[in-house]
Amino acid sequence: MRAMLLRGPDRDLELADVADPRAPAGGVVVAIEACGICRTDLHLLDGELSDVPYPVIPGHQIVGRVIESDAPALAIGLRVGVPWLGYTCGACDFCASGSENLCDAARFTGYTLPGGYAERVAADARFCFPLAPEPAAAELAPLLCAGLIGYRALRMCGDATHVGIYGFGAAAHLLAQVLAYQQRPFYAFTRPGDAAAQAAARELGAAWAGASDAQPPRTLDAAIIFAPVGSLVPRALAAIRKGGTVVCGGIHMSPLPSFPYALLWGERRLVSVANLTRADGDEFLQLAARIPLRTRVETFRLEDANLAITRLRSGAIVGSAVLEIG
Numbered sequence: 001m002r003a004m005l006l007r008g009p010d011r012d013l014e015l016a017d018v019a020d021p022r023a024p025a026g027g028v029v030v031a032i033e034a035c036g037i038c039r040t041d042l043h044l045l046d047g048e049l050s051d052v053p054y055p056v057i058p059g060h061q062i063v064g065r066v067i068e069s070d071a072p073a074l075a076i077g078l079r080v081g082v083p084w085l086g087y088t089c090g091a092c093d094f095c096a097s098g099s100e101n102l103c104d105a106a107r108f109t110g111y112t113l114p115g116g117y118a119e120r121v122a123a124d125a126r127f128c129f130p131l132a133p134e135p136a137a138a139e140l141a142p143l144l145c146a147g148l149i150g151y152r153a154l155r156m157c158g159d160a161t162h163v164g165i166y167g168f169g170a171a172a173h174l175l176a177q178v179l180a181y182q183q184r185p186f187y188a189f190t191r192p193g194d195a196a197a198q199a200a201a202r203e204l205g206a207a208w209a210g211a212s213d214a215q216p217p218r219t220l221d222a223a224i225i226f227a228p229v230g231s232l233v234p235r236a237l238a239a240i241r242k243g244g245t246v247v248c249g250g251i252h253m254s255p256l257p258s259f260p261y262a263l264l265w266g267e268r269r270l271v272s273v274a275n276l277t278r279a280d281g282d283e284f285l286q287l288a289a290r291i292p293l294r295t296r297v298e299t300f301r302l303e304d305a306n307l308a309i310t311r312l313r314s315g316a317i318v319g320s321a322v323l324e325i326g
Contacts, residue, residue, distance in 0.1 A: 001118060013117065018057075021114065024124065026124065032062055036141035036297075041060075042309065058117050059323070061116065062115070080123075082144070084144075129144075129282070138299050150224070156273060160221035160244070166227055171226050176206065188210075190210075212229075216239055220239050220240045223244075225249060248272045298319065301324065
């Protein structure tokens with residue numbers, strides 16, 4: 001099959017012919033229709049994630065159909081989603097307590113497991129999500145990470161009413177629709193001068209949209225930071241009320257600067273989101289169908305993955321970049 005390989009840090013992806021995957025015990029092989037490109041993939045390419053088993057096939061927002069199965073629950077022909085979390089041990093304290101996303105033995109699609117920048121992928125059936133036949137695969141793909149991580153981040157905000165979103169990319173586009181559906185006002189913070197992202201936020205119902213170095217028109221109950229920029233943490237803390245929460249929604253962030261303790265005092269909380277659980281996925285995909293969520297995507301061919309990554313890195317994509325494969 002064809003796949004885009006990453007052979008080392010700070011290198012372009014390479015189109016290559018690699019061996020077809022085989023279904024593992026209790027697993028499936030999926031013919032990939034589409035795979036979303038995530039900011040985590042940029043961290044992988046930039047060498048910001050540890051212990052990468054090069055060469056690796058990136059990609060963890062996979063939509064496709066089962067073509068080989070060793071799992072009775074996933075029949076051949078079924079449409080499935082393959083997310084970031086690809087395996088956990090199922091026996092440690094984290095797994096036993098409902099926090100399988102923190103399992104020390106966890107393995108991740110497109111990082112420590114082969115991913116979706118390819119024509120096919122093998123996956124553990126327990127970590128695949130059955131999907132409806134509609135809408136198009138490219139529209140569904142961003143739900144598998146951008147949607148899921150945004151949903152988990154929002155859950156960590158509790159019952160916050162006024163929610164700030166720092167970084168208005170793929171995850172924020174989906175989360176904005178969830179907040180609008182739940183009738184919770186949201187406030188969008190973008191790169192200074194990013195008029196396109198601010199306009200997109202207003203189109204999705206933002207109560208306010210402005211630069212990340214600006215203060216919102218009111219004190220927020222919570223804030224979620226999707227941009228991997230450590231300097232946003234003190235800015236978000238300064239924008240929330242006492243007792244409020246700032247959630248860091250990425251797998252990697254640049255170093256946090258020092259900041260006055262007064263920004264944290266008043267029982268403000270600073271927390272991170274790590275990965276996702278299958279329960280998150282089940283809940284979110286049901287919610288996404290009820291709303292229903294609409295994704296804004298720019299599609300690319302598999303062999304144009306490097307171009308897609310360049311556009312994503314530059315901020316030229318409003319919404320999600322998706323590889324159409326099948």
